[in-house]
């Protein structure tokens with residue numbers, strides 16, 4: 001603007017000279033005589049100003065450092081814009097507040113001008129308007145909705161918050177964390193405490209150099225400001241401190257408040273600027289991903305782009321400073337979308353050999369299906385090692401155990417190389433960083449049982465040591481209880497989670513006095529790297545997911561990493577079938593019964609070898625017991641074992657058996673079972689066994705295994721089972737059991753107190769093998785008959801999703 005400013009300075013000097021001459025003439029001639037003739041030099045200066053202003057009008061409108069704050073009234077009906085330094089060059093104050101219509105017009109003009117003349121996202125506006133309850137800002141509503149006007153304080157408490165926001169802007173600016181500007185508009189302050197006015201004055205003193213401009217209406221003592229004093233219906237303007245108009249202390253010409261702009265113009269302009277801001281502030285999902293997958297170096301940490309805020313791009317890191325993240329948000333607040341933004345971001349920036357994902361979802365829903373192959377879309381994310389959909393708590397526990405074991409393994413390797421950090425380890429071996437996401441993790445910790453206490457201990461260990469071994473946790477929850485479950489361990493666990501990510505309505509992940517999450521809307525997120533401390537927030541916009549971009553990335557990754565198998569998937573709600581067992585899982589003499597609820601989802605069963613006690617009791621009335629027994633028989637018969645069968649239930653499918661024993665001959669046949677034969681019995685609780693029959697049964701149990709004879713019996717009634725085997729005396733004679741719907745309290749007398757917490761549920765069973773490391777019981781999904789599997793059935797279960805996928809699945 002040098003042309004106009006030079007002209008303005010020259011003309012202002014001419015004005016000063018002319019005005020001095022005029023006042024001398026007035027003194028000599030008296031006021032009456034002065035009214036009529038106007039000094040020609042003054043008129044000439046005014047014309048010069050007017051012409052220069054007209055020529056510079058366009059430039060004036062686009063300069064963020066100058067504000068059109070009213071009109072200078074000249075002779076001959078001429079007016080020119082009153083232009084004052086603004087932005088980083090000066091503040092502006094008025095002697096009266098926005099209850100005066102001209103001042104309200106100034107407020108709106110100033111906000112629109114400041115927003116329009118800076119890049120989208122380059123200016124935040126904070127308002128205080130206690131005397132008119134926000135009416136001065138009402139026409140700017142679209143800017144408030146878009147988040148450009150961050151806050152309009154209408155009471156004294158909120159006014160203090162607004163000032164605090166501006167203060168933190170200065171602090172962030174000084175610390176070099178922000179480069180944008182904030183406009184603090186005090187439209188009206190009412191009877192504000194003196195201390196608050198002093199804080200605003202302090203802001204004005206340091207703000208120009210540090211990112212804050214103040215428009216102080218009704219604050220005529222504001223430092224570093226040109227001040228517009230109302231004198232009747234005209235205004236006198238003091239010299240702006242940084243760029244005086246002329247030699248006196250004020251502009252030597254009267255000024256009028258700005259005219260109220262047409263309301264439709266204000267509304268249209270506010271809407272246009274709001275749209276511009278939204279477009280610029282929101283990246284698309286595709287913007288988060290590089291054009292082609294990259295293979296970044298994970299040694300020092302992992303970084304993803306998740307969106308933008310006023311200060312620019314917002315990137316989140318897993319590193320020594322922010323090793324673990326705590327994510328909160330009310331239901332529907334965008335948690336799943338944010339997690340997908342992060343995880344796809346990781347997958348696009350690092351190779352599967354450098355980042356491994358373990359994804360646990362404890363809620364009913366389908367959060368992580370974007371990572372696994374489905375019938376419709378066989379593509380998957382090769383970084384995903386294990387995915388739990390509607391996971392059991394036991395599955396979550398198995399994953400946490402695996403991660404703890406992995407830390408131990410890494411620790412041993414690190415000792416060998418004499419290094420103490422993950423970065424040091426990477427100099428020798430290419431271990432991946434591990435990111436484990438647990439959505440609705442509070443489910444894992446719910447209750448006061450063994451799973452909860454083990455999970456807390458494992459989480460605590462991971463939280464404390466994970467950073468050194470490149471193992472990172474993301475715990476997400478939509479409820480307060482998710483956080484409270486760990487409250488007792490607050491310091492040891494949450495102290496390790498400096499990164500707090502709060503979506504709308506997620507107060508609990510931030511400090512109690514930090515209400516930033518209450519002020520954001522869907523699509524925005526509060527990122528706080530300082531444990532949720534008030535004032536350390538960044539409010540970013542993050543994009544919704546884009547199925548096409550996600551599919552594209554999966555395909556690109558599939559091509560780039562063709563040899564990598566699909567993740568192991570645990571579907572908490574699916575039944576499992578023997579038909580899906582892999583050839584390697586079927587072994588001679590192994591009775592397969594279901595799948596383990598574990599990271600590897602291995603087929604679970606019992607080996608019928610020659611050791612004493614190698615028999616199996618299926619216990620409980622749940623019909624799936626009969627189906628699991630059918631699977632066991634089919635697996636054995638398929639591998640050449642001779643099976644005799646008896647069915648007291650009338651529902652068993654007996655085709656794999658080689659000889660069917662009739663109900664009535666059962667007791668007698670017990671003594672005649674040939675060597676190397678398995679006897680399968682459905683509904684043994686209904687068998688008519690007299691004392692002789694019972695003795696034959698007990699003899700078979702005691703002596704059978706040595707000659708290859710084993711009993712697989714389903715007792716629907718537990719007491720009948722203990723009677724049949726001879727009570728505690730026969731306990732060791734049946735070493736294996738598949739416990740169905742019998743509560744822990746009922747079975748602990750027989751199996752041991754460690755079973756007291758077993759709570760039966762549909763689709764799950766406890767497999768006990770006294771001879772194996774599963775003596776404490778292992779949670780399994782028992783095999784059911786395939787025809788029972790109807791779509792949407794929720795009987796529980798787990799498996800690699802189909803046989804074809806299972807072939808490609810990691811071992």
Ligand SMILES: Nc1ncnc2c1ncn2[C@@H]1O[C@H](COP(=O)(O)OP(=O)(O)OP(=O)(O)O)[C@@H](O)[C@H]1O
Nearest residue numbers: 329330331332333334335336337522523542543544
């Ligand atoms: N950044 C965003 N921009 C636009 N829409 C979004 C954004 N984030 C989420 N949404 C939309 O909000 C809805 C809820 O999002 P999301 O499923 O991520 O919520 P959630 O917190 O995971 O909810 P819940 O825990 O109940 O599943 C979805 O329809 C989603 O498309």
